[in-house]
Amino acid sequence: MAVGARLLIGLLIDGISSGLILAMLGLGITLVFGLGGVLNLAIGVFSLLGILITIEVTGIVSNVLVAAVVAFLAAGVVGLVVDRSLLSLVYKSEGEERTLIGIFATLGLSFFLEGVLILRYPDVYSVPAEIELLRVAGILIRGSSLVSIAITVVIFALLYLFFERTYVGQATRTVMQDEIGATLCGIDTRQLRTLVFVLSAMVAAIAGMLYSFTGEVGVASAFQLTINAVIVSVVGGVTSIAGTVVAGLALGIITTYASAFVGAYFAAIALFAVAIVVLLVRPGQISS
């Protein structure tokens, strides 16, 4: 196999891995927006929390896996607190006004938590997992990419089962399609919103840990992660779960190739350009 082809395949695997991570983040935005009309601009902070808590707990129990589970649960607790306090206030308003207040309340939350975190964590961090480079048929592959792909696939499978097979999952999809109809069927939308927000916070924490395999993450990266998540969600159609996954994969692969061949700045510009074009071509999906 030619060297070029090997490089392309190696990059494709990295791209799929980063795409699946983007899809997880985007899914967090999509589910919360679809259920309650709140665009969670603090999702990147939950990713950051996942990384930082894992590092702290690793220092105590010296087992990364246990630490990651603790961080996963802790992110859920923080999500619960945010949902019960801040989001309860946001849900008091209705329709477009709620979305607007939601944008600023979660943006403020993001800045607030970043401000708190930077006091103790001024540096850049990554989850302390050492995974080696693999060589398969002459192709250099990041072991961490394979690990991320495996973990994200398992999570997506679990989410799929949750939404397809469980009552709560089906109820969630019902609310996303028709809130009034769902309420008439006796579904408690507020409780579902809490559940889904907590779920999105936990998924974002895992996405953060996996993201830090390929690059160290600082407090300043939280906002960048949020924006990437919003873009994936917007490109995928905002309320479509399948669309978000496809959009995450596509954008992950595009930006990985773009940053390998034309540079990181242009990769970021490409990401925004796709979002801008999609917003202009199909704006209807957010305005509904």
Place this chain on the structure above:
Amino acid sequence: MNWEQYKIPAAVVFLAILPAVFFQEGATYISRIFTIFIMFATLALALDVAFGQTDQLLLFTGGIVGIGTYTTVDLAASLGVSLWATILIGGLFAGVVGAVVCYVAARRQLNVIVISILTISLQLAMVQTFNALRDITGGNTGMEVPALTAEAITSTMGWEPLTFLYYLFLLLLTALMVVHHYLTNSKYGLAFDMIRQDEVSAASTGVAVVRYKAFAGFVATFFMGLVGPLYVQIGGYATPGMFQFATIDVLVLIILVVGGMRTIYGPIVGAALIVYVNEALQAAQEFRTMVFGAMLIVLFLYFRNGIVRYARDLAVDRFDLGDRLPG
């Protein structure tokens, strides 16, 4: 007595005597704070034309300020002329960019939320582009900016560079206040009110919604573009980081909301308060992000009408001063 017609002169006189009272020779620290204050007041009032008047939440103030800056500075450098010759072109170009975005957004009937996501994407793309275009912007490390001076004026008045800059900003702010006042008290203001309240019924009664929204976008971004070359005078250099969302947009939004939308004094009061808070936190720099984040939450949840409106409502309720107070 009609307060309405003295509203702008009163504000201009007040702002004009500030340097005489507070600026001290050699103490650039104080004059710098006042210059930053008047700059943010200008940006917030400019945003009010788009967001306050026509509900177009433009979240790319930083990027537009950057476009105004780089157009002015690079054009002047390549033509070998001073910044005075190109500053209007920079403002116009920024205004055209803003008008195009608002025109397309209005044609596609994007609502306020889609516009905010669209413009924040543009904001981030712009800063990345500034980072990437090293030849034009100096990349990450930035570039030096030639001084915007008028020897004749500064030497007669005995002004220091920052004092001169402050008065330049005041000139710009005055022009914007006049434009703002004219717009809100003419057929434009009526059209803006109708668009804000119900776009469909505005269109059905013959208001050219797309044209008015694009025009409001042009006015807002034109003034933001003009702020750019003045903004970079404060430090004498320009880096892409100076035009970031977190550096410009967040403060401008807080200022506009805390001061009060759809008022002339709101941005001035808001800027004074926020720049003061920012300076008070200078000693505890690390708490800045935290405090502004909390402010953003509290303001948008509980206090979306702003100080100026709050004070006016209070005055109207308690003392029945309704028709005597300026808006």
